[in-house]
Amino acid sequence: MSRYVPADFYLLRSPALPAETFREFMSDPDHTSDALLRLADAPEVRRAIFVASEGLAEGLTQLERMSPKSVARVYSRLWRYVTRMSTRPTPFGAFSGVAAGTFSGRTTARLETPVISSTRVRADMAWILACIKRLEDDHEIWRSLRIVRNATVHVSGDRVVLPHxxxxxxxDRTSVRVRATxxxxxxxxxxATPVTYPELVDALTAAFPEATGPQKENLLQRLWDLNFLTSDLRPPQTTAQPEQYLLDGLAGIPQAAEVAERLREVVELVxxxxxxxxxxxLRVAQEKLVPGYTGQTYQLDSAIGLRSDELNRSVGEAAADAVDVLMRLSAATGATNAHLRRYREEFLERYGHGVRVPVLELLGPDQGLDAPESYTEPTRTAGRLDSATDLEDTSSYDRAVVEFAHQAWREGMLEAELTDAWLDRLAPAATVGPLLPAVDLYLQIEATDRQAVDRGEWRAVLRADCLAHGGRTFGRFFDLLGDRLADQLRDLARWEQKLQPHVAYAEVAYLPTYGRAGNVAAHPDLGTYEIPVNTSPSVPxxxxxxxxxxxxxxxDRRFHLWSRRLDREIVVTQHHMLSPLAAPNVARFLLEASQDGYVLPGGFHWGPVSNATFLPRVTRGNVVLRPAEWRLDAHGLEDLAAWRERWRVPRYVHFVNLDNRLLLDLDHPRCVAELREEVGRAGGGxxxxxxMLPDFEHHWLTDDLGRRYTEEIVVPVMATRSETIARHPAGPPVEIPSRRYxxxxxWSYVKLYAAFERHDEIIAGPLRELIAELRAEDAVDRWFYIRYADPRPHLRIRVRSERPSVLGRLATWGRSLVDAGLAQDVTMDSYCPETMRYGGPGTFDSVELLFEANSDATARLIAARADLPQLTDEHLAVAAVDTLHRHWGVPLAERMDLLPGHQDDHATRDEFRKARAYLCELLLPWDRSTHEEGRAHRMxxxxxxxxxxxAVRAASAAVREAAERGRLAVPPAHLLGSLAHMQINRLLPVDLAREERCYGLLRHTLRALRGRLAAEEAR
Known part of the structure; x- marks a missing residue:
């Protein structure tokens, strides 16, 4: 049963021209240019081209006066535009449009003629911002505006910082600092809230009565010029007509009367x-108002007309099933933000578990960690983050997907069915992590007509980029599609809130660094909280x-965000398709941190075989998860016909570049020429x-004249149960400051950089000898070590002592290992205890003593490996973790449920089956049958x-006492999971995939032992 259900509505996207138009103007290669010119003269095509490129529209009237090269360039652009207008449903100006529909028991959806029923024009956001700049640059006007503090301003030491x-x-990625006077x-x-200029002067006068008028004016002017202060003229993102909002903001300001009058003309023309x-x-009026502005001045979206909007609900149900499968595959491919995981590790290293840090302080380079890697607004100034892990281990998926592809190649199949067996190979059910509460799925329906859809004779066709966060696709069109859609989106938001009643949802509102991108950020007010970053709030x-x-x-599992005022966790969202990569760092971080711990949406991916010359169509039931695909290089282009015959390439294909798609007819010289240009741009790649799926005969959507159209359906699907989306819960804010040594x-702390292969040698020899010497001199109170990689492998050695000389001893010891060739480098660092990760102040002292005892025992165990021949690293780890649980006091029957990790792949099961008797003996003796090697290793x-x-029993008692008193900062099972992780860390070089296998082996062994005990009790 699917873990998602479809909404009762969908978004229909369709180009303005029938699909057959493409074949008509491409039918005769000798007359394609003439056919294109005739099409360009049609009113709807002329308008679409004018909106997209006035330069091209002008060029079409000047062909006789152009050079042959310029004419060829005009025809190439015209061909691409008309091809898009007849074959690509993605909304773009007047080339294509959108409509909202409903799911029901039948399919009646049909287009009106003409397809584009209405358009909505509004001022381009880049032009709006340029107009605001003109106003705010005027000395007289800005002092008449309502003024507000830039939301990203924060104090850092003796400076006030504006990071963006x-x-x-x-x-402009400039960061600015001023003295915090x-x-x-x-x-x-x-x-802090919008005020007038006189009110700011009055505030300064009240605080500093001795200050002169020019001093107050100069300070305010400086803070204004540096953008510490801004106005409230920036339109909220829930405003459908930003030019009207701007005009309203100028009401009653005499100094802006001339601008307001011209802006009123723009509003009327819009x-x-x-x-x-x-x-x-309209463009002329806008350019007069903002002289020197050279960009696009307005933005246009189109609505398509529907005679009826019903679509069989079986399509929505198939969409929900497909999302379930794709999210499972995404979990197996490690679909997470790797840079955020590294940043989280650095956060825990610096601050520890349970500590809450102000977001602006965290992202600042002065007192915080600076921005995560890959953030550019502004760019991170610190170096690369230390990290024990960089990439998710996808080796199991990679092996399976290679076999999946090889099977199709071996059998010459154009289509490969993702059966239940293959799905289990690629993505075992146990690998599924928390699911996103809502997802948008993009699909096309392959069917001969509407009746075929109702008969079940159809397929859904997906692309690689077929998933988006729920509801985002609809936001930009909220004013174009009416109040009904806005209400449906609010219902979707309420569904999400119902699934997670313990959190508060907040929309982050921001202007992107590239002003024009703000056009796609419009969205309806969905009743959530709002976090304005560098724009005006749209809510009370x-x-x-x-x-x-x-x-x-x-x-260890995720970031979480907390509101001081609400005293609860918040989840930050956006209900539009603007990429967070273009957002100010704080907005991007809030969005990514809110997604941390979820499986991120993605389509079917071929992994290590993605660059193969041919990959088959991937299907599951009546869903095409990914079309067949080919990769063409310059060598194949030399004899395209032979290449097509060898690889069975059809006549009609889409050229795909990221999210751009262009239909090509490989029998047509113009398309071959366009393809040749693209291969040339690939630079040897x-x-x-x-x-092409669906093909021309399987476009089911028609207009009043029976002409077929390419379409795309966007289906929002929602998780059915709270359990499927549940992430590791965020505890209450912790007020205990993190100690730093x-x-x-x-505490003395050294990092000894050495290859993983030398760690055991160092631990078993020089490190044990050093600690023994310090203890003999009564110079060490406690100590422990861990292995790490940042990404260079090293040992982290921490020693507590009242003697300042111990730090020098550690440095000298480390330098001696470097001189001896055992290590590469040694550095000093500060020690930040992870107090909250291990239960809080009431338990950490006993846990730290356990660290020491475990470090001693593990070092002794590593030194004794020579006496345990044939003992593998994984089997040693299995025994060590189970010993920890036994010392902790966990009954054997309960240990399996307390193990971290979830891997249960074929390789782990096979390894257990081969070593079952040995592993059972390694953990628990059995009188009926003794495995001698297992017995020797166990002892x-x-x-x-x-x-x-x-020490383990003392820590266990401290944890139980803290839990009974309600003073334990983390669940006991999570604390024990952290200790198990540290046991394997001290025992083996850092390898998270291998650690997962160890947990899997231990889980299988414990299950077998539970079965054995149950059978014996039954006797």
Whole structure:
């Protein structure tokens, strides 16, 4: 049963021209150019081209005066535009449009003629911001505006920092700092909500009566010029007509009367703009208002007309099933933000578990960690983050997908069915992590007509980029599609909230660094809280969460965000398709941190065979998860016909470049020429071609005249149960500050960089000898070590002592190992205890003593490996973790449920089957049958680990007491899981995939032992 259900509505996307148009103007290669010119003269095509490129529209009237090269360029662009207008449903100006429909028991959806029923024009956001800049640059006007503090401003030491100074969408990545003087604080506090200029002057006068008028004016002007202060003229993202909002903001300002009058003309022209002539008048008026502006001045979206909007609900049900499968595959391919995982590790290293840090402080380079890697708004100034892990282990998926492809190649199949058996190979059910609450799925329906859909004679066709976060696809069109759609999107948001009643949802509102990208950020007000970053809020003040209200915490599994005011976890969302990569760092981080711990949406991916010349169509039931595809290089292009015959490439294919798709007829010289250009741009690489699905005979959507159209359906699907989306819960905010022990304090901490292959040698020899010497001199109170990689492998050795000389001893010892060739480098660092990860202040002292006992025991065990021949690393880890559980006091029957990790692949099961008797003996003797090698290894391991038992039992008692008193910061099972992880870490070089296998082997062994005990009790 699917873990998702479809919404009762969908979005229909369709181009303005029938699909057959493409074949008509391509039918005669000798007359394709003439056919294109005739099409370009049609009113709907002329308008679409004018909106997309006035330069091309002008060029079409000047062909006789152009050079042959220029003419060829015009025809190439015209061909691409008309091809798009007849074959690509993605919304773009007047080339294609959108409509909302409903699922029901039948399919009646049919297009009106003409297809584009209406358009909506609004001022381009880049032009709006340029107009605002003109206003705010005027000395007289800005002092008449309502003024507000930039939301990203925060204090760092003796400076007030503006991490992202751009407020006009000019891609300005400048960061600004000013001295945090009392006067600056007074101004910024007074401008926490919009105020007038006189009110700011009054605030300064009240705080500093001795200050002169020019001093106050100069301070305010400086903070304004540096963008610490801005106005409230920036339109909220829930505003359908930003030019009207801007005009309203100028009401009652005499200094802006002339601008307001011209803007009023723009507003009036926007209302009636539709054809090229009216659009040209609008552009002229906008350019007069903002002289020197050279970009696009307006933005147009189109609605398509439907005679009826019903679509058989079986399509929605298939969409829900497909999303379930794709999210399972995404979990197996490690679909997470790797840079965020590295950042989370650094967060825990610096701050520890349970500690909450203000988000602006965290992202700052002064007192925080700086931005995560790959963030560019502004760019991270610190170096690469330390990390024990870089990439998810996808080796199991990679092996399976290679076999899946090889089977199709071996049998010459154009289509490969993803059966249940193959799905289990690629993505075992146990690998599924928490699911996103809502997802949008993009699909096309392959059917001969509407009746075929109702008869079940259809297939859904997906692409590689077929998933998006739920509801985002619809946001930009909310004003175009009416109140009904907005209500449906609110229902979807309420469904999400119902699934997670313990969290508060908040929309992050921001202007992107590239102003024009703001056009796609429009969305309806869905009733959530809002976090404005560098734009005006669109909700009442009681629903605004300022950035300085937001705290960031983390555990081993995810980040979580917390609102001080609400005293609860918040999930930050956006209901539009603007890429967070273009967002200010704080907005991007809030979005990515809110997704941390979820499986991120993605389509079917071929992994290590993605660059193969041919890959088959992938199907599952009546869903095409990915079309067949080919990669063409310059060599194949030399004899395209032979290449097509060898690889069975059809006549019609899509050229695919990221999310851009262009239909090609490989029998047509023009398409071959276009393909040749693309191969040339690839610079020695390949270009990607996808088969055309559906083909021309399987476009089911028709208009009043019976002409067939390409379509795309966007189906929102929602998780059915809270359990499927549940992530590791965030605990309440912790007020205990994280302790830091810098070099020279009671804790000395060295990083000894050495190859993983030398770690055991160092631990068993020089490290044990060093600790023994320090203990003999009574110079060490406690100590422990862990293995790490940042990404260079090293040992982290921490020693507590009252003697300052111990730090020098550690440095000298490390240098001697470097000189001897055992290590590569040695460095000092500060020790930040992970107090909250291990239960809190009431338990950490006993846990730290356990660290020492486990370090001693594990070092002793590593040294004794020579006495345990044939003992593998994985089997040693299995025994060591089970010994920890036994010392902790966990009954054998309960241990399996407390293991971290979830891997249960074929390789792990096979390994257990081969070593079942040995592994069972390794953990528990059996009188009926003794495995001698397992018995010998069990006794040797037990002897080495026995000295740690008192410390383990003491820590276990401390944890139980803290839990009984309600003082335990993490669930006991999570704490024990962390200790198990540290046991394997001390025992084996860092390898998370191998650690997962160890847990899998232990899980199988415990299951077998439970079965054995149950059978014996039954006797």
């Amino acid at each position: 100074a751009d407020v006009y969408g000019n891609s 009392p006067a600056v604080h007074t101004v910024l506090n007074a401008a 209302r009636h703009a539709d054809d090229p002539a009216s659009l040209a008048r 003040a009681d629903r605004v969460l300022p950035l300085d209200d937001i705290l960031v915490g983390a555990d 390949t270009v990607l071609l996808h088969e 810098p070099p020279g304090s009671e 040797g391991i037990a002897a080495a680990l026995a000295p740690q038992e008192p």
